[in-house]
Amino acid sequence: MNQVVLITGGARGVGAAVATELARRGAKVVLTDLDRAALDETVAAIGADSALGVVADVCDLEAMKAAVARATERFGRLDTVLANAGIASYGTVLNTDPAAFKRVIDINITGVFNTAHAALPALIESQGYLLVVSSLAAFVTCPGLSAYNASKAGVEHLANTLRLEVKHLGVDVGCAHMSWIDTPLVQDAKSDLPTFRRMLAKFPFPLSKTTDVESCVRAFVKGIEKRSRGVYCPGWVHAIGMNRVAINSPAGNLPLLREIPAMLPELDADVERIGRATSARNVANDEDDAAATD
Secondary structure (H helix, E strand, O other), X not given: OOXXXXXXXXXXXXXXXXXXXXXXOOOEEEEEEOOHHHHHHHHHHHOOOOEEEEEOOOOOHHHHHHHHHHHHHHHOOOOEEEEOOOOOOOEOOOOOOHHHHHHHHHHHHHHHXXXXXXXXXXXXXXXXXXXXXXXXXXXXXXXXXXXXXXXXXXXXXXXXXXXXXXXXXXXXXXXXXXXXXXXXXXXHHHHHOHXXXXXXXXXXXXXXXXXXXXXXXXXXXHXXXXXXXXXXXXXXXXXXXXXXXXHOOHHHHHHHHHHXXXXXXXXXXXXXXXXXXXXXXXXXXXXXHHHHHO
């Protein structure tokens, strides 16, 4: 694969695994993340000849422009961007931390905008491809994850809009929707919130199923190779998207509505118990980022 690929949120999880597979196939990868230690570790594992790590916050447009500039300076061009960076926050709309809600929206929506805005001049020059990472959560909502659900629905529509805006410029735009993937994001939520684990189990199969990272990597790499309009992992997620109106109808909501009166107070109690509305990893990254800008 003779491509230069920029991946946000590339230090761990799906981003790091996709970068590793793309590099194995011959691509040059540029990874951005806030976690310098994890970023350096991933770049070292891939190899400095094929990978470049850039510490950058997707919420900072100038930082993303600088990351794109470093990519083109190092490897001569930019062919593909995977807008993968994303976080989640915990708690109901009634009781969630407003600052945590805003941070999720900033990263998951504004961060995708900043990534696209910064990268588009280079992608237009290369007639490239942008893959925006949304989620099954754009189709089926999970109570207690309002910011995540809203952000993933938002970036799906952002991708749909951008696709229309740049097709005539030679740039293709795809949108990826995955079920629960066994990544740090899902692992942290399951570890922090026992009620979240129970709530997932109440979703009808296969909505309750957690998918392995390797399957997601295969879907993303295939999508990048084919410049796909839609990437779904597992494949049944596409059918869920096609039937989202029925799933979100009163009848479709009924199974969860039976469980919510008992579960949501317990979920909010879980959040109060741990004393934070997001994962410890996200808190640490934000603290490191704040220290770096002081």
